[in-house]
Amino acid sequence: xxxxxxxxxxxFLLISLCSTSVYAADDERAQKxxxxxxxxxxxxxxxxxxxxxxxxxxxxxxxxxxxxxANKIAQLMPMIPDVFALDTRAxxxxxxxxxxxxxxxxxxxxxAAIATERALALAAAADQGKGAFGKAVGAMGSACKxxxxxxxxx
Amino acid sequence: xxxxxxxxxxxFLLISLCSTSVYAADDERAQKxxxxxxxxxxxxxxxxxxxxxxxxxxxxxxxxxxxxxANKIAQLMPMIPDVFALDTRAxxxxxxxxxxxxxxxxxxxxxAAIATERALALAAAADQGKGAFGKAVGAMGSACKxxxxxxxxx
Numbered sequence: 001x002x003x004x005x006x007x008x009x010x011x012f013l014l015i016s017l018c019s020t021s022v023y024a025a026d027d028e029r030a031q032k033x034x035x036x037x038x039x040x041x042x043x044x045x046x047x048x049x050x051x052x053x054x055x056x057x058x059x060x061x062x063x064x065x066x067x068x069x070a071n072k073i074a075q076l077m078p079m080i081p082d083v084f085a086l087d088t089r090a091x092x093x094x095x096x097x098x099x100x101x102x103x104x105x106x107x108x109x110x111x112a113a114i115a116t117e118r119a120l121a122l123a124a125a126a127d128q129g130k131g132a133f134g135k136a137v138g139a140m141g142s143a144c145k146x147x148x149x150x151x152x153x154x
Numbered sequence: 155x156x157x158x159x160x161x162x163x164x165x166f167l168l169i170s171l172c173s174t175s176v177y178a179a180d181d182e183r184a185q186k187x188x189x190x191x192x193x194x195x196x197x198x199x200x201x202x203x204x205x206x207x208x209x210x211x212x213x214x215x216x217x218x219x220x221x222x223x224a225n226k227i228a229q230l231m232p233m234i235p236d237v238f239a240l241d242t243r244a245x246x247x248x249x250x251x252x253x254x255x256x257x258x259x260x261x262x263x264x265x266a267a268i269a270t271e272r273a274l275a276l277a278a279a280a281d282q283g284k285g286a287f288g289k290a291v292g293a294m295g296s297a298c299k300x301x302x303x304x305x306x307x308x
Contacts, residue, residue, distance in 0.1 A: 036200045039193020046190045046237055072236075075229045082226075083200055 030091035037083040037097070040076060047072045048140070051122070055137040063126045066133065070123035073140075077119055080112040096153040108151055115143040184245035191237040191251070194230060201226045202294070205276070209291040217280045220287065224277035227294075231273055234266040250307040262305055269297040 047069040053059030054066060087102045088095065101108045118140045125136035201223040207213030208220060241256045242249065255262045272294045279290035 032196075035193075036196040039189075039196040042186075042190040042193040043197065043233060043237065072233060079197060079226060083197065 027091050027093065030086065030088040030093055033083070033086040033088055034093060034095045034097070037080075040079055040083050044073055044076050047076070048144075051137055052141070055134050061130065061133075063133075067123045067126035070119050070126060070140075074116055074119035074123060077112050077116040080115075081109040084108070098151050098153055101151050104150075108147070111143070111147040111150075115140070115147065118143045181245050181247065184240065184242040184247055187237070187240040187242055188247060188249045188251075191234075194233055194237050198227055198230050201230070202298075205291055206295070209288050215284065215287075217287075221277045221280035224273050224280060224294075228270055228273035228277060231266050231270040234269075235263040238262070252305050252307055255305050258304075262301070265297070265301040265304075269294070269301065272297045 050059055050062075051066055051069050054061045084097070084101055088097070089099055089102060118136070122133075122136040122140050125132045204213055204216075205220055205223055208215045238251070238255055242251070243253055243256060272290070276287075276290040276294050279286045
């Protein structure tokens with residue numbers, strides 16, 4: 001009898017230890033995913049910042065830099081579906097991502113595809129004069145905003 | 155006399171206020187740069203992780219995924235010189251980046267170029283059997299390690 005109680009207690013202890021470590025590993029993976037998606041969008045900001053500055057006249061217009069940066073954004077945008085693939089809703093970790101990313105995943109991913117097209121159009125517009133460039137910057141900004149409104153908190 | 159003292163005091167106050175805000179803006183910019191470069195390398199890790207897992211036999215080999223991920227890494231590597239361009243040495247902010255990045259910037263950037271070539275070779279090797287793939291993963295890992303040894307703390 002004493003042995004059976006001990007075995008039961010040990011089993012409970014082992015199960016609870018194992019499930020804690022499974023949860024910890026899962027949370028760690030989710031935290032890494034959150035930091036990776038935030039990281040990707042920081043790199044996007046690095047390339048989009050000077051373009052916005054040029055459009056606003058705060059930075060001297062530089063067609064070559066605008067084209068280069070827009071092409072980098074066009075490479076980064078298709079990475080959005082990849083880094084947002086892991087559904088981190090259940091982990092309850094701090095994040096600005098709204099549940100819709102996984103509830104309406106096709107729409108989320110299609111917004112990333114639209115943003116890619118806009119970035120390529122922006123790269124092409126860099127050599128088409130300030131008017132076309134300004135318009136393309138606006139279209140790129142709208143693509144960003146449209147996704148942020150639906151899928152980002154704040 | 156009293157007025158002159160007051161004017162001098164006010165000037166000091168203004169100068170110190172302005173320089174504080176200049177420093178604050180400069181630190182904020184540096185902090186953003188640090189987070190952006192860390193972010194970029196997290197995205198690299200996102201794509202390299204499964205490749206390493208495949209090479210180690212921990213993840214089933216998937217040639218298409220290996221090729222896709224290696225091509226993403228080949229797009230990300232040339233962004234390294236861009237996101238590390240801002241010299242943040244003077245800001246004294248927490249970062250794993252060693253001073254050599256800016257002291258030997260040409261070497262640092264050439265290591266990023268080598269890593270890009272290795273990523274493209276890895277993408278090509280994905281369809282050349284496990285032997286070639288494993289060798290290419292090793293070469294990619296060496297390129298990463300070579301840069302980390304010289305330019306990353308720890």
